[in-house]
Amino acid sequence: MAAAAPATSPAHDYDAIVIGAGLSGMYQLYRLRELGMRVRVLEAGTNVGGTWYWNRYPGARFDSESYSYGYSFSRELLQEWEWSEHFAGQPETLRYCNYVADKFDLRRDIQFRSRVTAAIYEEPSRSWRITLEDGSHFRSRFLITAIGPLSTPTLPRIEGRDSFEGKSFHTARWPHEPVSFAGKRVAVIGTGATGVQTIQEVAKTVGHLTVFQRTPNWCAPLHNGKIDEETQRRIKAGYPEMFARCRETFACFLHTPDPRATSEVTEEEREAVFEKLYNNRGFGMWQGNFRDILVDRTANALVSDFVARKIRQRVKDQAVAEKLIPRNHGFGTRRVPLETKYYEVYNQPNVKLVDINATPIERITPKGLKTSDAEYEFDIIIYATGFDAITGAFDRIDFRGADGLKLKDKWKGGPQTYLGMLVEGFPNMMMQMGPHTALGNIPRSIEYSVEWVTDLLRHALEHNITLIEATAEGVASWTDHVKALGVGLLSNEIDSWMTGINRNIEGKQTRIIARYSGSAPAFRTRCDQVAADSYRELRLA
Ligand SMILES: Cc1cc2nc3c(=O)[nH]c(=O)nc-3n(C[C@H](O)[C@H](O)[C@H](O)COP(=O)(O)OP(=O)(O)OC[C@H]3O[C@@H](n4cnc5c(N)ncnc54)[C@H](O)[C@@H]3O)c2cc1C
Secondary structure (H helix, E strand, C coil), rough: CCCCCCCCCCHEEEEEECCCHHHHHHHHHHHHHHHHCCCECCCCCCCCCCCHHHHCCCEEEEECCHHHHCCCCHHHHHHHCCCEEEEEEHHHHHHHHHHHHHHHCCCHHHHHCCCCCEEEEEECCCCEEEECCCCCCEEEEEEEEECCCCCCCCCCCCHHHHHHCCCCHHHHCCCCCCCCCCCCCEEEEEECCHHHHHHHHHHHEEEEEEEEEECCCEECCCCCCCHHHHHHHHHHHHHHHHHHHHHHCCCCCCCCCCCCCCHHCCHHHHHHHHHHHHCCCCCCCCCCCCCCCCCCCCHHHHHHHHHHHHHHHHHHHHHHHHHHCCCCCCCCCCCCEECCCHHHHHHCCCCCEEHHHCCCEEHHHHCCCECCCCCECCCCCCEECCCCCCCCHHCEEECCCCCCEEHHHHHCCCCCEEEEECCCCCCCCCCCCCCCCCCCCCHHHHHHHHHHHHHHHHHHHHHHCEEECCCCCCHHHHHHHHHHHCCHHHHHHCCCCHHCCHHHHHHCCCCCCCCCCHHHHHHHHHHHHHHHCCCCCCCEC
């Protein structure tokens, strides 16, 4: 391996450094150890789990079925671990992450409280020099980012935020101690997937809750439930078949689109399918619906109309129901929040919904918040304002490639990647769950992607390769492919984090194609071909 530069001690010299100890980083560490590499994981938090370490807000839980989300790589782990609910809550998932870390003794190679601020490629040694917030340095031949697609929280750009004298929290930076809402006046700002989960939980105990909504989202019922003993037994016996199914479905979920178009069935049949999906667990309404609802406006209008009728039935005050029905996008064209009695929250006398398009928030005040038509007083303000998605965690690290080029500049007009895993000009850097990669039911994609990168590094070790880089042609072709896949999708005509828009961040007002929207099986087939062809599409030296 490369000789250590003067500023890094030999103890800080690694074969591979992984940034992030969420599900991606933990599994990458496990696999790289098998190659006999000296590996270090650098993690900003104080423990493992990533998403499940940070998002401790009330009501945080899976939208993926728990058993379809866990790691599949260890049969022993699958048999030992028991999920208690079909959609486990955050505390259980965090316990799971810790269980995995203990079982595979991962922590000895993870350094916590270590936020990476810079990563600079040095040509002569073909290695990366990595700097932490505290100024310490590391050197590594290979650098693997596992920094999360939804790991960089964003706060709204509202004046006076720091002046608030009560307590305020971003959902993804929730305190480790419990927060009581009993008798409290609470505000929730934001009604995305996180806001919906938070609101329905806080409403159970709150004194008074005011929800500030800019964009209502189309939600579908989660239908969570405890897993009884018999079901537990069936789940454990059926893991191989279940994971095989996840490998075949479009987005690695247990649900996959109905092969029919809405126009191929009668109105009665269509309504019956919608009704069944609405009453089924999980993402079925979104991922298991007719094949044309996400690409055809007429089909999309039909499903949107169905869900709108459900909202009107569930919310007593029809003026409130109308506010909760999205007008600027159709069902499924943004991330669909899954809910449990969310709409019924607005039937509670102690809950108020404020449409901030009609009456915008003007400022946060010491006592609460002022909109264009009223002043509110609160004890607690909860910011459920989401993330600087997909590229956010990249933007916060000063990555510089071979010519000193900044990644942020290279990606100014949108990310450019090879298979979502490599970037031309940034040799020996691989990305887990970065832009342009298959996401879906994410751990399924993590396992594939980690194994692909591990195989690539194994190939490098076996062939004395010390430089791995995507080519300009490879990047152009993959980036064009990813863009082409987005054509015709209704979701690509909508502002959302999936199209790179975040109104709270300067420079994120133009739509980009940040995610791969093709099928996961097609993604894997393409990546498998590259491996089978001995990575000839890459520059290896
Ligand atoms: C509330 C919530 C619910 C979700 N539910 C689901 C679900 O049901 N199904 C699903 O498939 N997906 C879900 N997701 C997506 C989820 O992010 C992924 O499932 C998965 O956890 C991603 O794992 P990861 O390791 O790639 O990233 P993360 O879990 O985000 O981990 C990234 C880690 O990198 C660290 N990091 C980032 N930058 C730095 C830096 N500069 N220096 C050091 N460390 C750094 C972070 O601290 C973090 O620990 C959910 C996300 C959220 C926010």
